[in-house]
Amino acid sequence: xxxxMSSGGGGLLAGLSHEIAGAVERAAPSVVRVDDGSRLTxxxxxxxxxxxxxxxxxxxxxxEELAVELxxxxxxxxxxxAGRDPDTDVAVLRVQASGLPAIERAGLDDARVGHLALAxxxxxxxxxxxxxxxxxxxxxxxxxxxxxxxxxxxAVLYPGFSGGPLIDVGGRMIGLLNxxxxxxxxxxxxxxLAARVADALLTQGKVSRGYLGVRTQLVALPVPLRQxxxxxxxxxxxVVGVExxxxxxxxxxxxxDLLLSVNGQNVDDVDELRSHxxxxxxxxxxxxxxxxxxxxxxxxxxxxxxG
Amino acid sequence: xxSSGALFAxxxxxxxxxxxRLRQSVVLVRCGVGGSNGYTGxxxxxxxxxxxxxxxxxxxxxxTNDHVVAGAADRRRGHGRIEIExxxxxxxxxxxVARDRExxxxxxxxxAAPDLPPPVPIGDARNLRVGELIVAxxxxxxxxxxxxxxxxxxAPGSVTWLDGNGESEAYGGNRRQRGGGTxxxxxxxxxxxxxxxxxxxxxxxxxxxxxxxxxxxxxxxxGIALAVPAHVVEQFLASALAAPATAPRQAVAA
Numbered sequence: 001x002x003x004x005m006s007s008g009g010g011g012l013l014a015g016l017s018h019e020i021a022g023a024v025e026r027a028a029p030s031v032v033r034v035d036d037g038s039r040l041t042x043x044x045x046x047x048x049x050x051x052x053x054x055x056x057x058x059x060x061x062x063x064e065e066l067a068v069e070l071x072x073x074x075x076x077x078x079x080x081x082a083g084r085d086p087d088t089d090v091a092v093l094r095v096q097a098s099g100l101p102a103i104e105r106a107g108l109d110d111a112r113v114g115h116l117a118l119a120x121x122x123x124x125x126x127x128x129x130x131x132x133x134x135x136x137x138x139x140x141x142x143x144x145x146x147x148x149x150x151x152x153x154x155a156v157l158y159p160g161f162s163g164g165p166l167i168d169v170g171g172r173m174i175g176l177l178n179x180x181x182x183x184x185x186x187x188x189x190x191x192x193l194a195a196r197v198a199d200a201l202l203t204q205g206k207v208s209r210g211y212l213g214v215r216t217q218l219v220a221l222p223v224p225l226r227q228x229x230x231x232x233x234x235x236x237x238x239v240v241g242v243e244x245x246x247x248x249x250x251x252x253x254x255x256x257d258l259l260l261s262v263n264g265q266n267v268d269d270v271d272e273l274r275s276h277x278x279x280x281x282x283x284x285x286x287x288x289x290x291x292x293x294x295x296x297x298x299x300x301x302x303x304x305x306x307g
Numbered sequence: 308x309x310s311s312g313a314l315f316a317x318x319x320x321x322x323x324x325x326x327x328r329l330r331q332s333v334v335l336v337r338c339g340v341g342g343s344n345g346y347t348g349x350x351x352x353x354x355x356x357x358x359x360x361x362x363x364x365x366x367x368x369x370x371t372n373d374h375v376v377a378g379a380a381d382r383r384r385g386h387g388r389i390e391i392e393x394x395x396x397x398x399x400x401x402x403x404v405a406r407d408r409e410x411x412x413x414x415x416x417x418x419a420a421p422d423l424p425p426p427v428p429i430g431d432a433r434n435l436r437v438g439e440l441i442v443a444x445x446x447x448x449x450x451x452x453x454x455x456x457x458x459x460x461x462a463p464g465s466v467t468w469l470d471g472n473g474e475s476e477a478y479g480g481n482r483r484q485r486g487g488g489t490x491x492x493x494x495x496x497x498x499x500x501x502x503x504x505x506x507x508x509x510x511x512x513x514x515x516x517x518x519x520x521x522x523x524x525x526x527x528x529x530g531i532a533l534a535v536p537a538h539v540v541e542q543f544l545a546s547a548l549a550a551p552a553t554a555p556r557q558a559v560a561a
Binding site: 012013014016017018020021022023024025028118126127128129130131132155156158 | 314317318321322325436437438439440457458459460461462465498500502514515516529530531
């Protein structure tokens with residue numbers, strides 16, 4: 001390259017610079033452009049060599065006449081939607097091809113807060129683009145006993161980056177980027193989570209999650225009730241609607257019940273309830289701790305399938 | 308895995324040294340229109356660029372954006388004054404000796420003086436790979452010598468700029484792309500995710516070796532910065548200053 005070192009340099013910065021460029025080049029062949037005919041194209045990741053592409057659902061505005069443009073900026077393959085999961089905003093596409101360069105996936109412990117991370121995308125016709133940041137946060141969770149995580153990063157996500165990979169300095173994918181998911185923050189669904197959703201979409205066309213069939217509202221629990229029932233929590237979920245023929249109705253849950261816990265764990269906001277349900281499959285049984293007319297009840301519910 | 312500090316400390320030391328060297332050659336460019344009590348115009352950044360062999364009388368050369376000096380350099384609008392402020396605080400008068408509106412570049416001549424900062428070493432943006440580190444120094448919001456780090460985000464030459472008939476804002480150069488303009492032209496621009504702000508325009512972007520590969524020109528949003536590549540600056544200077552002259556001349560578009 002012929003670049004001379006500036007005086008006093010030990011070459012570390014140049015070495016780091018080359019490693020980062022190398023990581024980008026390693027992952028680049030697996031980053032594709034998803035064209036749904038709208039003005040804003042999306043980015044996608046080659047997930048499996050036999051033609052499975054991962055991207056975000058919101059970036060793919062229709063189900064027909066889709067095309068995936070490979071890293072050579074020339075090969076355009078017609079694509080179909082194998083499935084969408086609105087909950088994680090993931091879509092899986094299929095193209096007729098084999099031997100495609102699938103992205104290398106990082107392991108569960110490879111993404112730590114503070115690690116350098118690169119966001120890759122192919123927005124518009126500008127070719128491969130990359131931005132740099134660190135892993136700013138990592139939220140761990142479990143689904144049916146399998147550990148997963150969600151990351152956020154301070155790397156700038158350019159428009160059109162959603163659906164692309166967040167990679168580490170080894171060029172391995174640590175997450176699937178989504179600009180819209182985090183309400184402006186740059187969020188990446190951890191690779192294990194993306195893998196689980198992709199598997200479910202490929203085999204069943206959707207992700208089945210535990211479904212209760214209840215509408216709730218967060219309320220502050222009255223002090224006399226808390227004292228009478230010896231409750232440690234300050235808030236609970238008031239049941240304001242029960243879907244007909246739903247698992248909730250079948251369990252005996254009714255309008256006016258105060259939902260306090262799931263399987264013994266206090267629930268004091270709607271997101272917590274949702275994450276309890278998300279973590280379970282249809283057919284699983286859970287115990288709901290409920291306060292009704294001043295006394296405590298435990299209801300057993302068999303979670304159903306989200307419609 | 309390395310123990311903490313094994314790489315981090317020397318890496319930071321190197322980055323700090325690179326930034327210090329750059330900063331000493333970065334100036335604040337102030338433009339005013341009239342006024343006896345100082346400058347009321349806009350400001351931006353500039354950097355000392357190698358003057359030889361273009362200027363032969365010992366004068367120094369500062370490169371900045373055309374939009375930074377546009378208000379003061381247009382003589383028809385009255386007495387425009389331009390001064391630069393060095394990193395050590397010294398203020399020196401400057402004259403515009405060349406302008407290139409299409410590439411958004413301007414060259415300022417600084418009369419020879421003792422202890423002027425050295426010009427920066429120049430690199431080649433055309434060799435850059437996506438992912439290479441970029442260090443930008445400038446004066447965002449007037450905060451002197453602010454340094455930011457990012458990477459090359461788009462391959463050099465991959466940015467298409469649609470030159471519509473809209474004027475860029477004189478302050479910071481933010482501009483929206485307009486579709487379907489009659490003057491669609493592929494401008495050779497360097498794209499980096501360094502976080503720049505109004506006031507950074509005209510300041511240098513350097514590679515990991517400390518060589519300047521571009522001049523900040525446009526901020527599409529924080530984290531999306533476009534810069535004029537060094538070779539475009541060199542072409543502008545060579546054609547505008549080919550013959551020694553004391554009068555400012557319009558640069559020939561490359």
